[in-house]
Amino acid sequence: MKxxxxxxxxxxxxxxxxxxxxxxGYEGKGEDIYGLNYRRxxxxxxxxxxxxxYSVNNVLWNYEDAYQPTFRPQPASIRMLSIPxxxxxxxxxxxxxxxxxxxxxxxxxxxxxxVADKSGxxxxxxxxxxxxxxxxxxxxxxxxxxxxxxAFNDKSGGQLLDQGVKFGMGYRF
Numbered sequence: 632m633k634x635x636x637x638x639x640x641x642x643x644x645x646x647x648x649x650x651x652x653x654x655x656g657y658e659g660k661g662e663d664i665y666g667l668n669y670r671r672x673x674x675x676x677x678x679x680x681x682x683x684x685y686s687v688n689n690v691l692w693n694y695e696d697a698y699q700p701t702f703r704p705q706p707a708s709i710r711m712l713s714i715p716x717x718x719x720x721x722x723x724x725x726x727x728x729x730x731x732x733x734x735x736x737x738x739x740x741x742x743x744x745x746v747a748d749k750s751g752x753x754x755x756x757x758x759x760x761x762x763x764x765x766x767x768x769x770x771x772x773x774x775x776x777x778x779x780x781x782a783f784n785d786k787s788g789g790q791l792l793d794q795g796v797k798f799g800m801g802y803r804f
Contacts (some may be wrong), residue, residue: 632803633673633766637682639666643774645688649747659691660706662793668801669802670719671775680717680729680737686710688791690746710739711778711789715755727772730756735778749791751782757797768801 641664647657668682688709717731733753740748757774778791 632671632766633671633761634804635668635670635672635774635801636804637668637670637768637770637799637801638683638787639684639797639799640664640667641666641774641797643788643793645690645777645791645793647690648789650776657707658691658693659679659793660691662686662795664795666776666797668799675799676721678719678721680719680731684715685712686793688793695707703704709746711749712736712738713753713778717755721761725760725762726758727761728756728758729772730754733776733778736803747779747789748782748784749779750784751779753778753780753790757795761804766803768795768799768803770799770801772797772799 643662644661650684664684664686666682666684666746670678670680672678690707691704692707695705716732717729719727719729721727733755735753737748737750754777755774757772759772761768761770773796776792780790
């Protein structure tokens with residue numbers, strides 16, 4: 632049995648990196664992640680993992696360097712489809728570490744540009760535990776991800792960073 636197919640749910644804290652002097656400030660308000668992942672074992676300890684994940688990142692635009700007496704904090708939502716491609720290393724039978732690249736596509740970029748488009752190439756890393764009950768898989772995966780490290784469109788918008796936990800349940804075949 633070399634293949635795993637899993638349904639994933641996760642939650643995370645998020646932030647947008649500093650954009651520079653005179654730029655806007657954002658406060659992360661959390662993220663929810665939903666996905667479907669496929670993992671193919673190549674050896675007993677090494678596998679490749681990919682899939683599709685949908686995330687909703689909530690942020691609050693709460694600072695503008697230029698003085699504007701009418702400025703009020705504004706909520707924004709960054710919704711993305713992500714395609715991760717991770718190398719997954721299993722050790723001590725139940726533990727694993729994973730790392731790889733992520734292609735992100737923002738699905739609802741707002742024309743008012745409260746937040747720059749976060750579509751681009753990112754990076755993810757995690758460590759977790761996986762347990763098999765016959766052909767059923769249960770796992771937990773704390774992670775750190777950086778999105779838009781190489782943005783497709785707006786190169787000046789800073790990166791979206793998130794750190795959280797994914798939970799999954801799947802089937803091994």
